[in-house]
Amino acid sequence: MSPGPGRPPGAVDLGEGAWFWHAAGFVAAPDRAPLFATLVDTLPLRVEMLRILGREVATPRLTAWMGDPGCAYRYSGRTFEPAPFTPALLAVRARLAETLGADFNTVLANLYRDGRDAMGWHADDEPELGPAAPDDVLIASVSLGAARKFVMRHRRHAGRGDPEGRRALVLADGDLLVMGGTMQRRWQHAVPRTTQPVAARLNLTFRMRRPAS
Ligand SMILES: O=C(O)CCC(=O)C(=O)O
Secondary structure (H helix, E strand, C coil), X not given: CCCCCCCCCCCEEEECCEEEXXXXXXXXXXXXXXXHHHHHHHCCCECCEEEECCEEEECXXXXXXXXXXXXXXXXXXXXXXXXXXXXXXXXXXXHHHHHHCCCCCEEEEEEECCCCCCEEEECCCCCCECEECCCEECEEEEEEECCEEEEEEEHHHXXXXXXXXXXXXXXXXXXXXXXXECHHHHEEEEXXXXXXXXXXXXXXXXXXXXXXX
C-alpha cells in the first residue's frame, strides 16, 4: 500500500496499512506551559454525558470540541456542534499543516485532571473522517502537561490479554502522535487510569472531517 498523505518518513509501520509517528518535543519547551494555560483558560472544557451501551455516563475527563463551521460531529450517540477555533488552536493547526501537509478542520480537546481521568478503548472510526475513511484516516494528537501512558491494541487482540498486537507509548509535554492509514480501522487506543500521582494533562486530537455530501 502506498503511503497516505501526511505520512512522515519516521513513522512506525504496523502492517496492513496502519502506522503511527511519535514526535517528541513538537511544541518547543518555552511554549508548553503558556500554551497549556491559554488553552485551559479559553476552551469550553466540560464534563459531557455520553450514551454508552444504553446508559448516560459522565466522561471521566473534561472535553471541548472545536471546528470550522459545518463540522458538527457525532460521537457516542451525541451530536456536538463545535465551538470556533481559538487563536492558540489556529497556531497549532498551522504548525501541523506545515509538518504534515494536512489541514485539520476539527479538534477534540481532552483535559485529564489527574490519574483518575482516562479514555477507554476506542478507535476514531467515524465514516466522515478524512482523508478517506475507513482506510485512510489521519489523526494528529498533541499532548501538554503531565506525561501519560497511551496504549494501542490490534482489534484482533482486543480483550484477550495477549501481548502480541499491543503497543504502549508515554506521551509527554509537547509531544505529537500522528496515527494514519488503516490505524483506526485495525487498531484501538486508550489512555488508562493510573494510581500514580499525576498532574493535569491536556490533549488536542486534530481530525479532518469531510463535508457532508
Ligand atoms: O488523550 C489522548 O492522548 C487520546 C485522546 C483520544 O483518544 C481521542 O480524543 O480520541
